[in-house]
Amino acid sequence: MPKITFYNLPDNKKKMLIHAAKKEFSRVPLNDASISNIIKTARIPRGSFYQYFEDKEDAYFFLLNEFVININDNFVLLLKKYDGDLFETMIDFFQLIIEEEENVTFLENAFLNMTYKIEYTFSKIFRDCESNENIKEITDLINTSGLNISNDRDLRHIMQIISTITFRNVVEKFGKELSQQEALSNYIIEINLLKNGLARK
Amino acid sequence: MPKITFYNLPDNKKKMLIHAAKKEFSRVPLNDASISNIIKTARIPRGSFYQYFEDKEDAYFFLLNEFVININDNFVLLLKKYDGDLFETMIDFFQLIIEEEENVTFLENAFLNMTYKIEYTFSKIFRDCESNENIKEITDLINTSGLNISNDRDLRHIMQIISTITFRNVVEKFGKELSQQEALSNYIIEINLLKNGLARK
DNA sequence: TATAATAAATGACAATCTGTCACTTGTCAA
DNA sequence: TTGACAAGTGACAGATTGTCATTTATTATA
Numbered sequence: 001m002p003k004i005t006f007y008n009l010p011d012n013k014k015k016m017l018i019h020a021a022k023k024e025f026s027r028v029p030l031n032d033a034s035i036s037n038i039i040k041t042a043r044i045p046r047g048s049f050y051q052y053f054e055d056k057e058d059a060y061f062f063l064l065n066e067f068v069i070n071i072n073d074n075f076v077l078l079l080k081k082y083d084g085d086l087f088e089t090m091i092d093f094f095q096l097i098i099e100e101e102e103n104v105t106f107l108e109n110a111f112l113n114m115t116y117k118i119e120y121t122f123s124k125i126f127r128d129c130e131s132n133e134n135i136k137e138i139t140d141l142i143n144t145s146g147l148n149i150s151n152d153r154d155l156r157h158i159m160q161i162i163s164t165i166t167f168r169n170v171v172e173k174f175g176k177e178l179s180q181q182e183a184l185s186n187y188i189i190e191i192n193l194l195k196n197g198l199a200r201k
Numbered sequence: 202m203p204k205i206t207f208y209n210l211p212d213n214k215k216k217m218l219i220h221a222a223k224k225e226f227s228r229v230p231l232n233d234a235s236i237s238n239i240i241k242t243a244r245i246p247r248g249s250f251y252q253y254f255e256d257k258e259d260a261y262f263f264l265l266n267e268f269v270i271n272i273n274d275n276f277v278l279l280l281k282k283y284d285g286d287l288f289e290t291m292i293d294f295f296q297l298i299i300e301e302e303e304n305v306t307f308l309e310n311a312f313l314n315m316t317y318k319i320e321y322t323f324s325k326i327f328r329d330c331e332s333n334e335n336i337k338e339i340t341d342l343i344n345t346s347g348l349n350i351s352n353d354r355d356l357r358h359i360m361q362i363i364s365t366i367t368f369r370n371v372v373e374k375f376g377k378e379l380s381q382q383e384a385l386s387n388y389i390i391e392i393n394l395l396k397n398g399l400a401r402k
Numbered sequence: 403t404a405t406a407a408t409a410a411a412t413g414a415c416a417a418t419c420t421g422t423c424a425c426t427t428g429t430c431a432a
Numbered sequence: 433t434t435g436a437c438a439a440g441t442g443a444c445a446g447a448t449t450g451t452c453a454t455t456t457a458t459t460a461t462a
Contacts, residue, residue, distance in 0.1 A: 005410065031232040036448060045412045050450070087400070112317040116376045148394065148401045157391050158399050161366060168365045175317045190358050193349065197398030198359050199288070200349045206439065237419060246441045251421065 002062050006052035017042045017052065021059045026105040029113040030060050064110065064121050067103060071096070072125045076137065084143030086162065087191055094166055094187050098173050098180055111171045119167065126163040165190055203263050207253035218243045218253065222260045227306040230314040231261050265311065265322050268304060272297070273326045277338065285344030287363065288392055295367055295388050299374050299381055312372045320368065327364040328357075366391055 006014070020042035024033045035056055039049050053059045075093055082088040100107060110118055128139055139155065149155050169190065173183035207215070221243035225234045236257055240250050254260045276294055283289040301308060311319055327339070340356065350356050370391065374384035 008410090034448065035450095046414095046449090047412050047451085048410085051410065051412095055450080114315065114317070116313045116315070116372055119372075120376070146401055148397060148399055154390070154394070157387070157394055160369070161391055161394060161399065164365055164369045165362060168361070171317055171320075175321070186358070189355070190362055193355070193358055193362060194395070195398055195400040196349060197396055198349055198362065199396040200347055209439090235419065236421095247420090247443095248422085248441050249439085252439065252441095256421085 002053050002058060003051065009052070013044075017044065018063070022063055022103075022106060025060055025063060025109060026103070029109040030056070030118075031113065033060070061117075061121060063106070064118065067106075068121060068124055075125050076141065079138065079141045084141050085146065086142055086158075087195055090162055090166055091184075091188060091191060094169065095180075095184060097170055098183055108174045111167070111174050114167065114171060122167065123160075123163045126159045161194065162191075165194060203254050203259060204252065210253070214245075218245065219264070222264055223304075223307060226261055226264060226310060227304070230310040231257070231319075232314065234261070262318075262322060264307070265319065268307075269322060269325055276326050277342065280339065280342045285342050286347065287343055287359075288396055291363055291367055292385075292389060292392060295370065296381075296385060298371055299384055309375045312368070312375050315368065315372060323368065324361075324364045327360045362395065366395060 009017070020038045023041055024037045027033070027037075033056060035049055038059070039046055053062070074096055075089070078089045078092050082092070097107070126138070128136055142155070144155065147155070147158060149158060166187070169183060169187040172178065172186070178186070210218070221239045224242055225238045228234070234257060236247075236250055239260070240247055254263070275297055276290070279290045279293050283293070298308070343356070345356065348356070348359060350359060367388070370384060370388040373379065373387070379387070
C-alpha cells in the first residue's frame, strides 16, 4: 500500500504521479517498468517516489486495485441486469473487458504477465473478501438455483473456475492477438462446455 | 533457444552451467534472477554466457522446456494407464506435479510468476504442436467417447479448460501454501464440477 | 509571534546489473 | 606451418535501484 504521504499529496500532484505511473506501466509490464521513467515523467525527485511508495510494485498494485474496484461495480450491475444468471453475466463482462479502451495497454501488460499476485488482485472482483466492501453482495445476487452446487464451498469453486477460465480467455485474446469476435466466440464455446459439463452424459 | 556453442559444449561444462542456472532460478523467479549469479556459480566469464544464450530468458526457457518434455512423457504414460480417461489421468497427473521434489523451488517460482509465455510453455504438454513430437499421440490416446464434444475444436477447448484449471490449482497450492491433501481435495471437487457441469440440470 | 518539533522533499551516491566489443586463445583443414 | 574461423575473455559504458544526510516546509506550543 502507498504510504500516508501519498494520500496527503495535493490533488494535482497526485494525479500527475498516477498519470506518470500509468504511462510507464502501459509502456511495459511491471518487471520492465522503471521508476526512473516514472519520476522523469512526473517531474519529482527520486527520493520523493520512495516517500510515497514502498517500491515499483507498490505503485503498480495501487493502480491495479483502482481499476479492479472500477470494474467490480460493473460486474455487480451486470449481475443485476441478468437477474443473477452467472453465465449471461460473465459473457457480457468478458466483452466489457476486451472492449475496454482507456487502459488497453496497461491491461495487456497485466494479462500477459499475470503473476499469482496480479491474478489474485483481479479475482477479488469475484470474491467476497475484506477489501471488497460488497461482502455477501455478490454471493447474494447470484441465482444459485441454476447452479449445480450443494453448499457455499461449491459456489466458491464455481466462481473460481469461471473467473480462471475468463481470465484465460482474455489473456489468449491478447497473447494470440485475436479479434474481439474470435475471442468472444471462443469464450462462449468454453462457457457452454462449463455449463453443460465436459463429460458426456 | 540457446546458441549452437552451448550445444557444442563438453558435457561437464554444460552440466555445470545448467546446474548454476537451475540454482539461480530456484532461488528467485525469472525476473529477479541475475546472470551475474549464474556465471559466478558456473565459474565462467560474463562474455561466455552470452556466447551460449541470448539472455536470461533464453536460459530459463531452455530449462523449463527440459522439464516440460520430462513430464510430458509421464502424462502420456498416465493416459495409457487410465485407458484414455482424461479426468482420472489429470487427477493422477496433478498429484505428480505437486509431489515433485527435485525441482520444487524452481517450479514454485515458475508457477507463482506464470506469465503467458511460461503458461504457454507448460501447456505444450496438453497440446499437439510442432515442438511436441507426439503429434496426434495425445489426441488419439484420449477416450473421446466419454467427452461432451462434437468435433476437434471442442476437444481443444476441453484440453484448454482442463489444463487451465489444473495449473490454477497448482498455483494455488503454492500461493496459499496448501498441504498436498488440501490441494488434492480442492482439485477433485473442481474436476467433478467440470465433468458434470456448473449448471443444474 | 517566535521557537521547537515533526513531516516532507531532495539529489548525490554506492551498489548492482546488463549487454557489448575489441582482443586473445583454440581448433582444424589445407 | 599457416591461415581462417570458432570460441573464450573481461573491462567497460550505460542504466537502475534504494538509501541517507541534509534541507525545507508545516504545525503545534509557549
